[in-house]
Amino acid sequence: MKLASAAARFILCLLAITLAGWSAPRVSGAEVQVDFVREIKPLLARRCFACHGPETGEGGLRFDSREAALAELDSGSYAIVPGDVDASELLARVTADEDSGMQMPPEGDPLTTAEIDTLRRWIEQGADWRKHWAFLPMQDVAPPTSQQNQWGENPIDAFVLARLEAADLQPNPPADRRTLIRRAYFNLTGLPPTRQQVEAFVRNESPDAWEQLVEQLLASPHYGEQWARHWLDVVRFAETNSFERDAAKPNAWKYRDYVIRSLNNDKPYDQFVREQLAGDELDEVTEDSIIATGYYRLGIWDDEPADPEQALADEKDDLISTTGQAFLGLTLGCARCHDHKIDPIPQTDYYAMMAFFADVTSYGDRGDQTGNNQWLFDTDEDRRARQALDERAQRIERERTSMEEVGVKRMSATDQRRSETGERQALLEEKLQRYLNSSEWQLYQETLARLERVRRERNALPAVQTALALARCEPTPPATHVMVRGNPHVLGDVVEPHFPHLFEVPEPSIPAAASDARSAGRRRVLADWIASPDNMLTARVIVNRVWQHHFGRGIVRSANNFGELGDPPTHPELLDWLAQWLIDHNWQLKPLHRLIMTSQTYRMSSAGNSRALEADPTNDLLWRFDMRRLSAEEVRDAALAAAGVLNDRVYGPSFYPTLSEEVLATQSHPGDGWGDSSPEEEARRSVYIHRKRSLLEPLLTAFDFPDIDSSCEARFATTQPQQALAMLNSAFMNQQAERLALRVQTASDDPVAESIRVVLGREPTYEEVAAGTQLIDRLQTHYDRTADEALRQWCLVVLNLNEFMYLD
C-alpha cells in the first residue's frame, strides 16, 4: 500500500513535469524560444540516439522521452535538469575537452557552438518536450477577425490576412481578369482557355462573373483529368510492373479512369478512401469500388525474385509506405527495420499495419500473372452458362475427331503421317469424304453443324468485363510477425492488426471472417478508421494536397510527411479549419475548390514588391500568388491545344505516343511493350499516355514528370537545357508549330498577330507583331526560306515564350 502510494506520487510528479513541459514556458529577456521539435529532437536523434536511443540506453540514458531523459543516470548524476544548466551533465559532456575522454559524442565531429548554445538555452528555458503538432487532435479554431483591414469575406482571407498584418505586410491587389482566367483554367482543367472564353469572361459584367467561371470549370470533365494526375502521382500509378520484363498490367487504365470519374462526380473523399482500401469489403460493393482496389496493384512487382520471401516483404513494404504517406502523411516505412528514429512509430506499428494487409495477395506469380489481379465481372449464371457451353463444345470436338480418325485410318501411311501435322485440316478437306461412307459422312456433317451452333451460342454470351483489382485474397491469412531488423527470414513476435500508437485510439475489433469469406475483413476496419472524421491526419492531409495544387505548395510543404521531419505548417490554424470544413461539407472536394478559389487570397496578383520581397522572399505568408511553370502534361496538352488538334475525348484505354528510335533503342527488346496509336489517339491528353515504367516519354521527363516507382508528393520544377532542346528540336514540338502555322494562316490575313491570339489568348503588342514580321522577313530574305517555313519558325518561337510556359 505504501509502495503503491509512493509509485503514485512518482507518477504524479512525472505528470507534473510533463504538463509543465506542455505549457510552453515564456521566455525571459531577448532569448528566442527554442523549438524542441525543430531544433532539439533532430539533434538528439542524430547525434545521441546511436548510444542513447530507445534500444540502446547506454549509461542509463535514453533520449526518446522526457521521462527517460530526466531520469537519474547509472552514475548518479542527471543528464538534464530543467532550468539548471550547471547541473545538467549533458552540457558538461558536449562541451568537454577532446582530450578529457569525457567528450560527447565520442565519435564524429563535436557539436558546433550553435548546437551547444541551442541545447543550453533549451535547458535554461525548462527543457520543454512538446508533442509534435500533427500528432495532436485538430484544433477547433474560428477565423480571426482583423482590426485594421477589410479584405474579403472568405474565412481563408481572414487567416491569411492575420498573419500578414502581424508581419506588417499587405496582400497583393487582385490579378486582372486575363490572368485570372488563365490561372483558373490551367488550375482546374490543365488546359488553356480559348480566346473566345477569355473575351467572354473579360466582358462579363455580372458581379459574380468569377463565381460563374469557377462553377463552369468544376463542371468540366477535364477537371477530373487534371486533378486525377495529382492523385496518380501520390499512389505511383503506372501500367507496368518494372523489373526485367516490365510487362503491361491489364486494365490498369480503369483505375486511372476511376480516379478521374470519382473527381468528376465529386465523390466524397472518405468514400474514395474506403473504396481504394476496401472496395471489395464494403456494405455496398459496386463495379466502381472493385476497380478502386486496383490501388493494391499499382506498385512494382518482381516476377522472378531471387528471394521470394524478401520480394513479398518488399511488395508489402511498398504498400505500407505508400498508404502511410498517401492517406496519413506518415512515413511508416521508416519503422520497417527498427523503431522510427524521429516519429513515435515503434516497429510493431509497422507490422500491425502489415497485419491489416495480411489478406492482400502478391500481384501475381510467374505461372499465373492474372489470377490475383484481374477481377471478372460476371454473374454466377453467366459463368455457369459459359462453362456448360464450353464443356458441350469439347464433347462434340472429341466426337468429331473420332469420326475423322475412322477415315484417316483408311488412308495411306503418308497421309496418316500428314494428319499428325499442321496439314491435317487441308488433308481432311481434300480427302476425308472419299474415305467415309455416305451415312458416316452425313453424321460427320451433322456433328460439324452442331459444333458450329454451340460455338455461336458461346460467342453470343456477353463478354466478360475485367478490371485490375484485388481479385484474390487470403481470407484466413497466417499470423503476421515482426521481422527482426526487417529481415523476412528472422521472425519475431506475432503482431495483431492495430492502429499506430501515436493516434492513441482503442485497439480495433475485427469481426471474424465467415467460413466462406473471400477476404479477411481487416482492410475494411482500417479503411473505416482512416476515413473517419475522428482521424486527426486524414482530413488535414487531403486539404493540404488540395491547397498545394491551388497555390503551388501545401500549407505543409512536405505533403507526404506530416511527421517531425516534415515541414511545419505555414498556417496551422487555417489547415485545421479547412480540414474541419471539409468534414462538415461531406468530404467533397468541389465545395472546397470553390471556397479556395473565391477567396481574395487565390485571386491576388503575382507581382513582386520590394518591401514584401525583403520581408518574406519565399512568400510563406502568402502576400502574393506564386507564379508557376506549366507541368509536363500541361506543356504537352497546351501545345496540342494551340495547334488546334487536341483530342479532348475523356476516359478509355491508354495510347502510345510515337517515340524516336533512339529512345526505343534503350530497351533490351527495342519497341517491346510499346504500341502504335492513330494520330487522333496521339493527340489525346497526356494523362492518357501509357505509363511504362522503363520507357517514359522524354518530353514529359524533361519537364519533371516523376519517377513512378514510389509516391511523389510534389514535382520538381527544374529549369535545364534538355527542356529547351525538347521544345525546339523534338519532332512533337515541330509538328505542333507546323500545325499552328497552318491554323493561323487559314484563319487570318495577319498570321503573326493571330498566333499570339491563339497561343496567349490576348491581342498582340506592337512589338510582338514587329518581332514576328521581322523574323519571317529575315528568314525569307537572308536564309532563303519560304514564307510557310518562316512562319513555322515564328510559331515555334511563340510556343517557347515564357508567357506560354508560365502562369502569373
Place this chain on the structure above:
Amino acid sequence: MSKPSSSAASFCRRTRREFLWESGCGFGGAALAAMLAADGLAPAARAADSSRALAPRAGAYNGKAKSVIFLFMYGGPSHVDTFDYKPALVGKDGVMVDVKTHGRGGHRNQGRIVEPRWKFAQHGECGKWVSSLFPHLSTCVDDIAFLHSMTAESPIHGSAMLMMNSGKLQSGYPAMGSWVNYGLGSPNENLPGFVVMLDRTGGPISGAKNWSSGYMPATYAGTVFRPEGSPINDLSLPENVDRPLRREVLDSLEQLNRRHFDARPDQSDLAARIASYELAFRMQQHAPEAVDISGEAATTLSAYGVDRAETRDFGMRCLLARRLVERGVRFIQVYSGGAHNDDNWDAHGDLEANHSKHALETDQPIAALLKDLKQRGLLEETLVVWGGEFGRQPTAEYEVGTGRDHNSYGFTMWAAGGGVKGGVSVGATDELGSAAVESPMHVKRLHATILRQLGLDPNGLSYFYRGLDQKLVGVEHVEPIHEIV
C-alpha cells in the same frame, strides 16, 4: 546545401530539398548561374545563388579520382574463366561435385564441373594469373586491383543490374552516376555529368531504369550518348534548320522573353529559363564535338581497335569515354553486351562461343583505354571499374554443354586508376570458385569505394526522401575497400 555530405546542413533536409524544388540543378545548374551573372540578368541574383550551390564543389575529402568509367560487362562474365584462377577445376571436366549454387535455375546442391576453357598464365610484375581470353588486358595487371570476393544479393539479371547500378534490388532509386553528380556537381556545363553508352545490340534488361535518377530530379539521370548520329536525344537541329537560322529564332525568342521578364524582375526562374536556351545552343555545338574523333591519331584509333570490325564498336565507346573524361564528365558507363541471350555475357548455352566473342570485342579496347589514360596522365584521376552484375557458376547449367548459370555468391570485379593500387588482389572464392570465402565484399562496398575515391563520404552523402536520409550504400555503415587504395 553547401555540401550534401555535411550532416548538420543535410539532416534538416529543408535546405537541400527546397533548393531542389525551386531551381534548376545538376546538369547545367552551374552554367545557368554563370550565365545569369554574365548576361547581366541582375535581378536574378537569387537564382544565381541557389544555382551556385550545385556548381562543381569539393567532396568531404580530397578525392584522388575526378571521374569514373564503369565498364559494365552485362550478363555476368564467368570469373573462373577470366581472372579467378582455379587450378582445382583443371582436368575435372564432367566430374560431379557437391556445391551449393543459386541461379536462374534455382537452388542446387550438386553440379557437373565445367573445366575452364581457357589456359591461365601469370602476367606482370605482380604475377597475376589471367586467362588467355585477355591477351591485351593481361599486360595491364600491374595497374589493376582485382576484387575476387564480390557478392550480390540476386542472381537474376533485372534485380542484380539494379543492385549494381543503384544499390537496391528494386527500381526507383538513383543510380550511382546520379549520386556522384549530386555530390560533386558537374564541371562541364556543356555536357551531361552522367553519360551512358549502350551496346550496339541494344539496352540492358530494364533499360532506362539502370540509369534513372529515381527520387532525385531527372537532371541527375544518366544521358544516353550515341557514338553516331545525334549523340543526345533532341540534340540535333530539325531538318531544314541550321545554326545561323536557329540563332535568329533564339534572338527573336530572347527579345520577347526579356520583355516579359522585365515586367517580373523578381522572378528568377524566368531569367534561368532564358539562359537555358543559350546553354542548349552551346551544348549542340560541344556534344557533337565530343564524339567527333576525326582529330584522333591513326595510331590511337588502331590501338583502341576502331579500325577492326570485331573491336570497332566497343573500341569507339572506350575512346569516347576517354574524350568525355578529358572534358570533365563525372561518370561514364559503357556497356559491353546488350539485349538478351548471347548478345551479352550471359553464357547459358555455349560458354566458349559466348565468352570468346565478348572478350575479343572488349580486351584490346579496354587495355588501350587504360594505357591511353595512363600515358595522358589521366589514369590517376580516373577510376576505371570493370565487372558484370554477377559472375557464373563453376558447374554446368544443363545435362550437356558448357553453359554456366548465374552466380551472385562470389565473383570478380576489378578497378584501376583513381588512386587505386595496381597489381593487388583482394579476397578469394573457394577452390571451385562457387562462393566468396575470404573477405566477402558486398556490391555496396564497391559503391563505397567509388564514392570515397571521388572524395565523397559514402556514409555521409545523403538525400532526404520518404522521411529518411537516403544513401547509395543504405542505412547501415559500409566501409570502402581499404586494401586497394
